[in-house]
Amino acid sequence: MQRNIFVLMIFSIILAACGGDNDQGGNASQVEQNRPAQNRLQVPALLDSRTMSDIELVLQKGDHEFYPGVASETMGFNGDYLGPTIRLYDDTDTTITFTNNIGEPTTVHGHGLHVPGEIDGGPQAVIQDGESWQITIPVRQEAGVSWYHPHYMGKTAHHVHAGLAGLYFIEDANSQALDLPKTYGVNDIPLVVQDRSFTDGKMNEYAVTMDQIMNGLREDTLIVNGTVDAYHEVPQGWVRLRLVNGSNARFYRFHFGDDVPFFKIATEGGFLNRPVELTTLDMAPGERNEIMIDLSAGANMTLWADLLSADPEDGASWNQNLPRVNVVELRVNETIPASGTLPENLNDIAYFDRSEATQTRNIVLSMEVNGNNDQALDHEGHEGHGGETAGHMSLFGINGQPMDMGLINDRINKGEVELWQITGERMPHPFHIHGASFQIITLNGEPVSEADRGWKDTVVVWDEVTEILVRFDYEATEEFPYMYHCHMFEHEEYGMMGQFTVE
Ligand SMILES: [Cu+2]
CATH class of the missing domain: 2.60.40.420 (Cupredoxins -  blue copper proteins)
Structure with a gap:
């Protein structure tokens, strides 16, 4: 404990010396966002490895409009911001070519993939500007959500913040046999949750103060799949949300308000054995979880995120009076066909002892x-x-x-x-x-x-x-x-x- 106090003193000294800007540094009480859901959720394109022989992803610069008519300088894979979702299948090798056109070197790491170090895309696997990197992924793992993003020494934070990230949806015999909602973008919806800040509608480029290095960069505006203030039309039935915390440092507490129950069905690398009923779900950067919510009653439902602060010992801002922001408003449209349900059993995990x-x-x-x-x-x-x-x-x-x-x-x-x-x-x-x-x-x-x-x-x-x-x-x-x-x-x-x- 004494050591912690000493460390905190050192931070205070560094902060004072650097004139640390506290605006986004974890003082959650300053963050408010109560705007109506007004933008249709953007859903990344889906590339299916079974129907495409060559998957090519180009890392490129973009001009993404988070707010209509205002372009921000961004980066994406095959687009302005983020990248396509790639469906991989257990036991099916998949070749992907990444071509780097961002004007500087980077790497592409497969976060969650069980692959040899050679194709993991860590800091050593540099793709120089203008060059390509081809990997064949020997997919041998359970169904789950993994994701790809740069992992280049000194530029990971910049490149992901600019928009370089995308999802792998891995399927296996079990996931294909389960009667789950599985219509991509309809009732099986990827949600890449990130926080950004804007000036006159334009995304602020990545920059950090000493305070933000210490606490992690925490910004004031939530974006989901590159969409601000998102809504999405869904069928009147079960909806499956694949949550990915793609933020630089922000932790979120997800919920539907008023203790509405939902079910967690999967963690990063596979299904839980059985659905677990929850009313809140905390997620840190890098984590993925799948949840399901029953909308068969026909009422719209909003997924909220409480923005957690950096320092949980500051109890007031860790657990109470947290700023609540809209992640996505799910609007029920009964003309969209519903499918799938919540299975009682999902998996049979072989636990280590x-x-x-x-x-x-x-x-x-x-x-x-x-x-x-x-x-x-x-x-x-x-x-x-x-x-x-x-x-x-x-x-x-x-x-x-x-x-x-x-x-x-x-x-x-x-x-x-x-x-x-x-x-x-x-x-x-x-x-x-x-x-x-x-x-x-x-x-x-x-x-x-x-x-x-x-x-x-x-x-x-x-x-x-x-x-x-x-x-x-x-x-x-x-x-x-x-x-x-x-x-x-x-x-x-x-x-x-x-x-x-x-x-
Ligand atoms: Cu840390």
């Missing part, structure tokens, strides 16, 4: 680095391993060690179950692991609830221990290692990331 673990690893997401910030500060702009930039200065780390592309933090044996005990300093951090899905045993010191007993690849860790069991089934070499990191992009960019091999 902690007695299987061959190795225990302790991981701390550190808000301070190896005792020597002066040295770390000199790292800005320094040319790192492989001739690629090492990114920003190192303020944060994993176990006190800031991200270093020339350093392998952990070496892991392929095919063995491991127990990872993870904590995060000062605030909740969404911890993401590449290359595999994992299972949570304890979540911030508490036994995991049924709603979180599914396949995960991102979990919020904090001051009490979170224990997970994980097994990596694919190889990641020193040349193309996997990453683990905080998925608040500002923390990741400033050092809260590490690399590991699987062999």
